[in-house]
Amino acid sequence: MAPKIFQYLNQGLVNIVGGCCGTTPEHIRAFSEFIKDARPHIPSKPDIKTKLSGLNALIMDQTTNFVNIGERTNVAGSKKFARLIREEKYEEALSVAQDQVEGGAQIIDVNMDDAMLDAKKEMVTFLNLMAAEPDIAALPVMVDSSKWEVLEAGLKCLQGKSIVNSISLKEGEEPFVKQASAIKEYGAAVVVMAFDEKGQADTLERRKEICQRAYNLLTTKVGFPAEDIIFDPNILAIGTGIEEHNNYAIDYINVTKWIKEHLPHAKVSGGVSNLSFSFRGNNQVREAMHAVFLYHAIQAGMDMGIVNPGMLQIYDEIPADLLELVEDVVLNRRPDATERLIEKAEEIKDQKESGTAVKKDSWRDNPLEERLHHSLIKGIPDFLEEDLVEAREKYEFALDIIEQPLMDG
Numbered sequence: 001m002a003p004k005i006f007q008y009l010n011q012g013l014v015n016i017v018g019g020c021c022g023t024t025p026e027h028i029r030a031f032s033e034f035i036k037d038a039r040p041h042i043p044s045k046p047d048i049k050t051k052l053s054g055l056n057a058l059i060m061d062q063t064t065n066f067v068n069i070g071e072r073t074n075v076a077g078s079k080k081f082a083r084l085i086r087e088e089k090y091e092e093a094l095s096v097a098q099d100q101v102e103g104g105a106q107i108i109d110v111n112m113d114d115a116m117l118d119a120k121k122e123m124v125t126f127l128n129l130m131a132a133e134p135d136i137a138a139l140p141v142m143v144d145s146s147k148w149e150v151l152e153a154g155l156k157c158l159q160g161k162s163i164v165n166s167i168s169l170k171e172g173e174e175p176f177v178k179q180a181s182a183i184k185e186y187g188a189a190v191v192v193m194a195f196d197e198k199g200q201a202d203t204l205e206r207r208k209e210i211c212q213r214a215y216n217l218l219t220t221k222v223g224f225p226a227e228d229i230i231f232d233p234n235i236l237a238i239g240t241g242i243e244e245h246n247n248y249a250i251d252y253i254n255v256t257k258w259i260k261e262h263l264p265h266a267k268v269s270g271g272v273s274n275l276s277f278s279f280r281g282n283n284q285v286r287e288a289m290h291a292v293f294l295y296h297a298i299q300a301g302m303d304m305g306i307v308n309p310g311m312l313q314i315y316d317e318i319p320a321d322l323l324e325l326v327e328d329v330v331l332n333r334r335p336d337a338t339e340r341l342i343e344k345a346e347e348i349k350d351q352k353e354s355g356t357a358v359k360k361d362s363w364r365d366n367p368l369e370e371r372l373h374h375s376l377i378k379g380i381p382d383f384l385e386e387d388l389v390e391a392r393e394k395y396e397f398a399l400d401i402i403e404q405p406l407m408d409g
Contacts, residue, residue, distance in 0.1 A: 002030035009038035048265050050227045050303075052140035052189060053160035058106060060267065060303060066294065067304035069142055070105030071273065073097050073126075075114045077306075082114060085122055090129055097136045104379060108136065109165065109306055110154070111144035119150045127157040142191075142306075148179060155186040162188045166232060168195035169214060176214070180222045189228035191269060192218070194255075200234060202248070207233045207255040215263045226265035230304070233259070235270040237277040239289075239329050239338045246338070249275060249293055249330045253300045260301035267303040275330075285326070285345045287313040292326045314377055317363070322348075368394065369405040376409035 001023075008014050017035065019028050050060040060067065073096055075082035084093040097108055108130070112122040123145070130136045143154030144165040151164050167179045167190060183190050194201035194210045201207040211231050218224040233255045236248040256268045275293055276286040291313040294305065318326070325344050328337035363374045364383065371387050374380070391401045 001027060002034050005031055006034040006038070009034060012039045012041050015040040048227050050189065050230075050265075050267055051161060052107065052163065054137050054139045054141065055134065055160065056138045058140050064303075066298050066302070067106045068104055069107040069109050069269070069304055069306045070097070070100030070103070071109055071271070071306045071308055072100050074109055074111040074144060074306075075117065076111060077273070085112065085126070086114075086116055090126065093126065094129055094133060094136065097130060098133070101135050101139060103308075105139065107140050107142050107163065107304070109142040109144050112150065113145050113147065119145060119147060120153045123150050123154045124157055127154055131157070131159065143188075152182065152186075155183070155188060158188075163230065164188050164190045166191035166193045168193040169197065169210065170195045172197055173217060177217060177221055180218055180224055184222060184224050189230060190218075190224070191230045191232050194231065194233045202234065202236060202244075204247075204251040204254055204258075207251065208258055211255070211259055211263060211266075215266060226263070227267075229263075229265075230267040230269050231259055231263070232269050232271070235272060235274045235293075237274060238332075239276070239278040239341055241278075241338055246332045250332050253293075253297050253302075256297055256302050257300040268301060269304045269306070270297075270302070271306045273306075273308070279345055282345050282349055284348050285322070285341070288318045288322055288326045289330065291315045291318060292323065292330050296330065314374070317374070369408070372405045373409040376406065 052058045071077045081096050112119040142163040142165050145151050164183050169176050192214045194207045196210050201210050219226055238249050272290050276289040279285045295315045325341045328334050329341050375384050395401050
């Protein structure tokens with residue numbers, strides 16, 4: 001037996017060898033003779049990647065596209081979900097999580113912070129129910145609360161590697177370090193808000209200052225893996241009519257670029273719907289704002305965001321006149337940008353009320369290839385069969401359909 005064991009030892013495959021059922025002191029003695037000349041295994045250095053998991057792994061690296069964090073299992077983000085939790089209709093509440101999975105969410109955000117709820121109790125109850133649903137449990141969970149006791153209770157329920165949302169320097173360095181150390185012990189990643197003892201960062205320089213300070217504390221004092229730090233540099237509402245707010249979006253985009261250049265391996269996230277609060281009730285404008293913002297923020301390095309995947313337009317499909325107005329506001333390109341977008345928003349609202357708005361499925365009037373692209377990008381299966389029948393007549397081989405319009409999409 002010892003010579004066979006030596007084959008493993010000599011190839012540097014193991015660094016511990018011992019006995020099991022049926023081996024005796026004689027076996028161990030024979031092993032020890034071979035060990036003198038053995039070459040121990042030297043572990044390879046792991047790749048520095050953000051690795052999250054539910055039942056399945058989500059590994060974020062340079063090949064990963066933008067990661068959608070589903071926001072509908074948040075009592076502050078969904079009136080329907082909040083009502084279901086208050087009424088203890090947990091089965092229906094689970095269907096909200098299921099809808100997010102089917103809608104393209106890659107991480108599920110769960111928040112129970114509501115004055116009418118026992119947040120800790122509801123967090124534990126719902127996370128335990130989620131764990132029993134394989135499709136939902138496959139995704140990593142972002143346990144979301146402003147209360148540490150709720151976050152910690154949630155962490156105790158979660159399998160795999162989750163994300164804590166969030167901690168900040170709001171109460172100073174000591175509580176920050178203590179909470180971060182506990183999160184590290186639980187093996188979770190962490191969202192760090194750009195917030196300190198002076199308040200919320202609302203300028204580019206304040207965002208840089210707080211993120212740098214938090215990064216230094218986490219990596220040097222806590223020993224937190226840099227790839228498990230996710231900064232939220234505050235997506236704040238624009239188009240409010242208040243001049244000081246005009247730079248909020250472009251400052252976020254610029255600090256994202258700065259974080260990628262100066263804080264190695266850290267990730268960037270944010271709550272996207274905050275951006276368009278000024279246009280509540282006008283979904284067409286809000287969706288366009290989110291799409292334009294994400295288009296530029298992702299190019300700057302934004303890795304993930306709390307979004308409703310169903311409330312996103314495709315950047316290239318935004319009408320040209322609306323696109324220009326929205327980009328003026330998001331990028332703060334002209335002083336009258338907000339006024340011009342408000343006028344357009346009123347026009348869209350009037351069209352909707354008068355029944356002259358563009359119908360929801362107007363994309364069905366586009367050429368075949370564009371319809372196929374749209375179906376693939378938006379995940380709409382309803383018309384694929386009829387479009388593919390049409391494509392079969394147009395293209396000589398079925399493989400041509402796959403290699404051309406479908407692959408393009």
